[in-house]
Amino acid sequence: xxxxxxxxxxxxxxxxxxxxxxxxxxxxxxxxxxxxxxxxxxxxxxxxxxxxxxxxxxxxxxxxxxxxxxxxxxxxxxxxxxxxxxxxxxxxxxxxxxxxxxxxxxxxxxxxxxxxxxxxxxxxxxxxxxxxxx
Numbered sequence: 001x002x003x004x005x006x007x008x009x010x011x012x013x014x015x016x017x018x019x020x021x022x023x024x025x026x027x028x029x030x031x032x033x034x035x036x037x038x039x040x041x042x043x044x045x046x047x048x049x050x051x052x053x054x055x056x057x058x059x060x061x062x063x064x065x066x067x068x069x070x071x072x073x074x075x076x077x078x079x080x081x082x083x084x085x086x087x088x089x090x091x092x093x094x095x096x097x098x099x100x101x102x103x104x105x106x107x108x109x110x111x112x113x114x115x116x117x118x119x120x121x122x123x124x125x126x127x128x129x130x131x132x133x134x
Contacts, residue, residue, distance in 0.1 A: 004129065011110055018102045022095060023069070027054055029103075031062055032071060032096055035088035042085035044077070071095060 012026060019029045034051045035043060043051075049059050063086055066072035071092035077083040088096075111119060 001129075004126075011106070014106045014109070015103065018099065018106060021102070022099055024095075027052070027062055028066060028071075029096075029099065030054070031059070031066060032088055032092050035072065035086060036093060036096055040087070041077075042075070042087035044083050044085060048086060066092070 015026045015029070019026050024032075030053050031048060034048055038047075045059055045063070048063075049055055052059070063072060063074065067074060069091075071089055073087050073089050074084050075087070077085050114122065
């Protein structure tokens with residue numbers, strides 16, 4: 001298990017470096033990716049937390065920062081005024097597009113160290129560790 005943690009930390013460190021170059025953290029990037037792939041109406045805070053890779057960060061503060069940067073917009077749900085929905089803005093989508101090549105380069109560097117067969121095996125083993133059925 002230690003090897004898995006070390007490998008994950010190595011990937012996370014490189015992703016953090018890429019994100020820092022764009023004024024974000026990996027958690028900010030994760031939230032933007034979640035919102036970009038979500039419904040047009042947006043996601044509630046609880047839905048974002050459920051989908052995050054690292055659930056430790058304070059999502060309210062993350063959203064505050066992303067909103068200050070103009071990357072996310074908040075609005076009350078029409079169905080339930082107690083719920084605030086979060087949506088990615090055009091600026092947020094543009095930033096994700098700008099970051100895409102650099103993030104893919106990190107993924108390619110790590111993937112190049114493994115054969116296709118090893119990549120599939122690693123994916124299967126990781127899914128077993130975090131409880132996804134394959």
